[in-house]
Amino acid sequence: MSTADDNPIPEPGAAPPPGRGGRASAAGSALEKSLRILEAVATPGGPHRLTDLTAAAAVPKSSTFRILASLIEQGFVRPEADSRYAPGPRLRALAALVGAGEPADVERILDELRRATGQTVHLALHTGESLTYIRKLESDQPFRTASRVGMRMPLHTTAIGKAVLAHLPAEEVRELIAATGLPGRTPRSLTTPQALRAELEAVRARGFAVDDEENEPTIRCVGAPVLGPGGRPVGGVSVTTVTFLVSREQIETYAPALRAATEALAPLL
Amino acid sequence: MSTADDNPIPEPGAAPPPGRGGRASAAGSALEKSLRILEAVATPGGPHRLTDLTAAAAVPKSSTFRILASLIEQGFVRPEADSRYAPGPRLRALAALVGAGEPADVERILDELRRATGQTVHLALHTGESLTYIRKLESDQPFRTASRVGMRMPLHTTAIGKAVLAHLPAEEVRELIAATGLPGRTPRSLTTPQALRAELEAVRARGFAVDDEENEPTIRCVGAPVLGPGGRPVGGVSVTTVTFLVSREQIETYAPALRAATEALAPLL
DNA sequence: ATACCAAGTTCCACTAAGTGGAACACCGGG
DNA sequence: CCCGGTGTTCCACTTAGTGGAACTTGGTAT
Numbered sequence: 001m002s003t004a005d006d007n008p009i010p011e012p013g014a015a016p017p018p019g020r021g022g023r024a025s026a027a028g029s030a031l032e033k034s035l036r037i038l039e040a041v042a043t044p045g046g047p048h049r050l051t052d053l054t055a056a057a058a059v060p061k062s063s064t065f066r067i068l069a070s071l072i073e074q075g076f077v078r079p080e081a082d083s084r085y086a087p088g089p090r091l092r093a094l095a096a097l098v099g100a101g102e103p104a105d106v107e108r109i110l111d112e113l114r115r116a117t118g119q120t121v122h123l124a125l126h127t128g129e130s131l132t133y134i135r136k137l138e139s140d141q142p143f144r145t146a147s148r149v150g151m152r153m154p155l156h157t158t159a160i161g162k163a164v165l166a167h168l169p170a171e172e173v174r175e176l177i178a179a180t181g182l183p184g185r186t187p188r189s190l191t192t193p194q195a196l197r198a199e200l201e202a203v204r205a206r207g208f209a210v211d212d213e214e215n216e217p218t219i220r221c222v223g224a225p226v227l228g229p230g231g232r233p234v235g236g237v238s239v240t241t242v243t244f245l246v247s248r249e250q251i252e253t254y255a256p257a258l259r260a261a262t263e264a265l266a267p268l269l
Numbered sequence: 270m271s272t273a274d275d276n277p278i279p280e281p282g283a284a285p286p287p288g289r290g291g292r293a294s295a296a297g298s299a300l301e302k303s304l305r306i307l308e309a310v311a312t313p314g315g316p317h318r319l320t321d322l323t324a325a326a327a328v329p330k331s332s333t334f335r336i337l338a339s340l341i342e343q344g345f346v347r348p349e350a351d352s353r354y355a356p357g358p359r360l361r362a363l364a365a366l367v368g369a370g371e372p373a374d375v376e377r378i379l380d381e382l383r384r385a386t387g388q389t390v391h392l393a394l395h396t397g398e399s400l401t402y403i404r405k406l407e408s409d410q411p412f413r414t415a416s417r418v419g420m421r422m423p424l425h426t427t428a429i430g431k432a433v434l435a436h437l438p439a440e441e442v443r444e445l446i447a448a449t450g451l452p453g454r455t456p457r458s459l460t461t462p463q464a465l466r467a468e469l470e471a472v473r474a475r476g477f478a479v480d481d482e483e484n485e486p487t488i489r490c491v492g493a494p495v496l497g498p499g500g501r502p503v504g505g506v507s508v509t510t511v512t513f514l515v516s517r518e519q520i521e522t523y524a525p526a527l528r529a530a531t532e533a534l535a536p537l538l
Numbered sequence: 539a540t541a542c543c544a545a546g547t548t549c550c551a552c553t554a555a556g557t558g559g560a561a562c563a564c565c566g567g568g
Numbered sequence: 569c570c571c572g573g574t575g576t577t578c579c580a581c582t583t584a585g586t587g588g589a590a591c592t593t594g595g596t597a598t
Contacts, residue, residue, distance in 0.1 A: 029555065030585055031303050031339050039359075042366045051545060060587050065547070067585090070300050075397040083546065087367050089503065090308075093394045096403035097311045097419050098356050098364035125362045128344045134365035150366050234358065298584065299556060319575060329558050334576070336556095352575065 033059045034067050041077050042091065043150040047084035106268055110137055110237070113261040117239050117254045119246070120145055123265075124160045125235040127152070129180050131161050134235075145219065145240055156196055157185045159211035159223025160236035165196075166203035167225050167233040173200070189214045208255045210248070211238075218243050222254050224262040226269050234269050237262050302328045303336050310346050311360065312419040316353035375537055379406055379506070382530040386508050386523045388515070389414055392534075393429045394504040396421070398449050400430050403504075414488065414509055425465055426454045428480035428492025429505035434465075435472035436494050436502040442469070458483045477524045479517070480507075487512045491523050493531040495538050503538055506531050 036057035041048060043056065054064045068085060071077040075090035087095075106123070114121045114137040123135040130152040138144065155161030155176065165173055177193055184191045190199055203209040211221040223238035239254045305326035310317060312325065323333045337354060340346040344359035356364075375392070383390045383406040392404040399421040407413065424430030424445065434442055446462050453460045459468055472478040480490040492507035508523045 029339065030299050031336070032343060033585095034300050034303075035343055035345060035359075039363055039366075042363055044366060049545080050547095061546085062548085062587055062589095063585080067300070070298065074301060074304055076304060089394055090304075090396045090401075092367055093396050093401040093403055094308055094311055095364040095367035096394065097308075097313060097401075098361055099368045125358050125365070127359045127362050132359075132362040134362055300585095302556095320573085330575085331558055331560095331577085332556080 030067075033057065033063060034071065037064060037067050038071065038076060038091065041071075041085050042087050044148070045150075047080040047086040049084055053085065106135070106265065109261050109264045109268075110135060113237065113239065113257055114139070116257045119254070120147075120240040122147065122160065122238045122240060123235065124153070124238070126155075126164045126233055129155070129176060131155055131158060131164070131235075139240075141242075141245070143242055145242075146216070147240070153215065154180070154183070154185070156182050157189045157211065157215040159209045159221035159238045160225075161223075162199060162203055162209035162211065163223045163225040163236045164233040166200040166209065167227060167231065173197075185215050186213055186217055188212060206255075207259060210251065212248060213243060220246060220248065220251055222251050222258055224255070224258045226262045226265045228266070228269060237265065299336075302326065302332060303340065306333060306336050307340065307345060307360065310340075310354050311356050311364075313417070314419075316349040316355040318353055322354065375404070375534065378530050378533045378537075379404060382506070382508065382526055383408070385526045388523070389416075389509040391416065391429065391507045391509060392504065393422070393507070394538075395424075395433045395502055398424070398445060400424055400427060400433070400504075408509075410511075410514070412511055414511075415485070416509070422484065423449070423452070423454070425451050426458045426480065426484040428478045428490035428507045429494075430492075431468060431472055431478035431480065432492045432494040432505045433502040435469040435478065436496060436500065442466075454484050455482055455486050457481060475524075476528060479520065481517060482512060489515060489517065489520055491520050491527055493524070493527045495531045495534045497535070497538065506534065 037053055037059060040053045040056040048056075050061070050064060050068070053059075053068070054061045057064065059067070068077060068079075072079055072085075072088065075088045076094075077091070078086050078088040080086050110121050110123055118140050120139040120141075121137045122133055124131045124133045131154070133147060133149050133151050133153070136147060136149050153161065155165050165176075168176075177196070182189075182191045182193070182196060190196045199209075208222055208224040211219070211223065213220060215221075219240060220243050221238045221240045223236050225233040225236045228234040237258060239251070239258055241251055306322055306328060309322045309325035317325075319330070319333060319337070322328075322337070323330045326333065328336070337346060337348075341348055341354075341357065344357045345363075346360070347355050347357040349355050379390050379392055387409050389408040389410075390406040391402055393400045393402045400423070402416060402418050402420050402422070405416060405418050422430065424434050434445075437445075446465070451458075451460045451462070451465060459465045468478075477491055477493045480488070480492065482489060484490075488509060489512050490507045490509045492505050494502040494505045497503040506527060508520070508527055510520055
């Protein structure tokens with residue numbers, strides 16, 4: 001029951017192959033490591049063990065230990081009884097301040113979408129080169145999708161991610177591709193810049209994206225972006241289904257409700 | 270309209286008098302500064318300017334600048350148009366993860382208390398040696414109290430603070446007094462360990478605390494603690510009034526509604 | 539009992555990383 | 569045109585962070 005490392009996104013700065021000291025992409029300062037550890041601590045799934053944090057944050061054990069000690073001293077992490085670590089009061093206060101944007105309405109809007117479609121609904125934020133799921137509402141179905149709040153996913157293989165990419169300046173998309181490449185996650189993943197760019201064009205035209213088993217086999221999603229001030233995508237919402245229950249045509253019928261949700265969300269996020 | 274430095278709590282490690290290098294209380298590592306800057310950035314009141322952040326976090330200008338650059342690179346801070354700084358996507362994602370407890374209900378409970386009393390209501394978290402206000406609901410009165418979300422206050426001069434202290438192990442209270450002293454904020458502040466300890470005893474017996482112009486002249490509050498798992502106080506709620514409208518006797522009549530609120534809050538926080 | 543393994547904790551020589559004062563650049567008033 | 573306040577850059581100094589390895593602890597399979 002390890003709680004960490006079900007995360008498909010390799011952390012930046014993880015495993016810099018020794019030798020070949022060609023500058024490459026700067027590995028990691030104290031701050032960077034500390035922040036990754038903080039995120040790991042905040043990950044849902046109870047208080048975490050040192051080893052899991054080490055793995056999740058991709059920071060050497062002794063460094064993780066030392067940094068945790070600092071974070072504890074600062075009140076950002078609270079040591080639990082059996083050498084497990086949980087978010088501390090100061091982190092919670094920080095979170096409360098940041099999350100001051102009416103979260104009640106957010107929940108209401110997402111739940112409306114869930115009821116309208118009867119399917120699993122996800123809300124994710126665009127975090128750098130990846131997507132972070134911050135809310136998940138389960139479908140009425142007896143199935144549970146494997147996704148979890150706190151999980152990170154690539155942009156180019158998910159419906160939300162493609163919706164976000166479609167509304168990003170072309171230049172930024174280019175940089176992203178250069179930085180991360182386009183690793184495939186299933187046989188259907190788009191793995192060439194050409195294919196992806198064509199897809200993004202289509203997404204932009206339609207106003208929503210479809211992930212047809214490009215991220216996980218048997219999983220099919222529709223996603224739309226939430227656009228912040230200036231039209232910049234800050235994240236997105238998706239409706240997730242299993243392929244043997246909802247056809248490609250059917251899933252597109254969710255699009256109007258989805259769009260309504262993301263538009264309502266825009267001023268709140 | 271500067272946004273910073275209306276904070277009565279001197280940051281730990283601020284202004285370590287040079288000379289006299291007597292070890293004292295370790296001043297501030299990179300991490301510590303970075304976290305204070307992050308908190309400053311998250312403080313409500315629009316995107317902040319460099320100078321304000323520098324002041325609020327008590328970090329030299331050039332260091333603030335450099336650290337901000339790192340935080341931006343990490344996606345924890347977003348640079349706004351005119352060299353102002355706002356919380357970045359990764360910080361927002363982090364906040365969303367931590368604040369997973371149903372904020373809708375929290376809001377509802379606090380609003381109920383506000384309507385029941387007609388007065389200003391505060392929710393604060395216990396953050397180390399201080400209290401951080403994380404929610405404020407204004408009264409119906411035409412007056413506005415000066416308190417602000419994000420503000421920090423001492424424990425020993427506020428109703429919430431005393432309520433928290435009263436439910437902390439005696440040993441911890443002792444350490445706190447040793448660490449911070451008991452600086453007075455008004456003529457009525459309790460500034461001796463004896464006076465404070467007697468007061469805490471009374472608070473514990475009553476189940477709520479009263480601040481009778483001990484923190485600000487003309488301000489009178491009742492406060493009760495929110496107890497987390499294991500009976501540990503994680504924060505508290507207060508009802509705030511002005512002395513010329515509500516007498517000392519009157520304000521105690523709010524206690525039952527207050528207690529009801531804090532008890533309802535306990536499982537949510 | 540004993541041996542083994544995995545997790546947590548401590549140590550330490552090495553050096554990158556962070557430090558902050560001061561100089562510089564920029565801008566909008568007075 | 570000059571001035572005060574702010575954002576930005578520079579750089580010589582040294583502190584604070586680094587992570588491999590050794591040590592400790594506790595559980596469990598033999």
